Amino acid sequence: MKKIVAKTGNEALAFAMKQIAPDVVAAYPITPSTEVVYTFSSFVADGEVDTEFVAVESEHSAISACIAAAACGARAMTATASQGLALMHEMLFIASALRLPIVMAVVNRTLSAPLNIHCDHSDSLASRDSGWIQLFCANSQEAYDTLIQAVRIAEECYLPVMVTIDGFILSHCMERIEVLSDEEVKDFIKEFKPNYSLLDVDNPITVGPACLPDSYFEHKRAVAEAMRESLPVIEKVSREFGERFGRYYDIMEGYETKDCEVAIIAMGSTYETATVAVDNLREKGEKVGVFKLKTFRPFPHQKILKELREIPVLGVLDRAEPLSSYGGILYTEIRAVLADEKKKPLTASYIYGLGGREITPEEIEEVFEELFLIKEKGKSKEEVGYIGVK
């Protein structure tokens, strides 16, 4: 029988963490991810989970402790947001290059300054090139399911995985969530059998040696290959999850995109907001659709080509401002994927929702109207559009 509970996004992540029961969780609380850590630490304190909880003094130490634990062959997890993720930045590269399967929940929050605790994607997108698999979730149910899948993905690819939810929008809103039993989770994630352990004194190893110009390049090339090979693993794990538990997630999903004339693509919770706008416009007979990109790293370029090539006009919604003077991060990457195609959509870049600014279905409807104008004119919108800026 399905077990349904009411949980905030953070509680859902903490609950999944409890069921995963990692060997080590090292974390430092930061808004809006604090609740993940304190809920989980209360599970530890109550003896509900047998995890070594390391209360550290900063996020840099949190990820460092996770790296050390993972090098010892432990399942290690943490959670963070915003400045915390930024403080982890240098260690993120070390985790991926040492090929340590750490899983981290990131509750997306904007980066200072000005100081702001609300949602945008500038924190995880700033960690784009660190070699972490990045999975963006549209709701708390997906976050719960994805965190469980992430353990398998990380351990099969030997790459660290970030699972993100939108700060406050999902992290602090209560939703109806279907949870699995502890046994189902345990059975799905399987036992972790690391190939080496730093604590194995009979088989001593060196972790993190110096690799000078004669070999550094080769190690990076190997990580790049692992990232490329992780995409089919992500697909395989989510398919297996769907077959077992009936909840399917694809690396990229669409809503009403079969026959659409204009479409938008977004990451995170905005997908669900946009489906409301799509419904409203479909009622009026306008052929609009929305895509959700779940897997941002590795970048699923072939899937993007397949899904987006036939769309006449595409608006790309970015919840981060890379200050590039050209457009959002997702926009430039999608445009690069489509660049060499003969048949490709006219594109437009939109930046929205910075610092927790709300995005409404009405605003998304306006974007769709603008995309229809682009379709009429037959010319891409060159300047960046800002949704909801005063």
Added chain:
Amino acid sequence: MKRSEEVKKNKEGCLLISWRNLPCGAILTDTKKIRENKTGAWRSYRPIYDEKKCIQCLSCWIYCPDSSIIVKDGKVVGINYDYCKGCGICASVCPKKVQAIKMEKEKK
């Protein structure tokens, strides 16, 4: 994916460097090779150990970041200069009244 792929070697037994056969995560398992990589060459100060003054508290052995304090049968017997980088931690943790380890300028 395999955690560590087989490391290919040439006729002389040296590693063939290719991204395809480097160990996953740059893990080094060949401890013999690691020992050959002597790191004492860049030392500018050298710790001098005095057996007569030593009270065998083993603080230097605990604190040495390079495992360069040689201990036999539970007693400090000397310093391994192949790996000692001359950081001076051993001298600074040696009890003040004892001072069994002193740092001297390295002669080139």
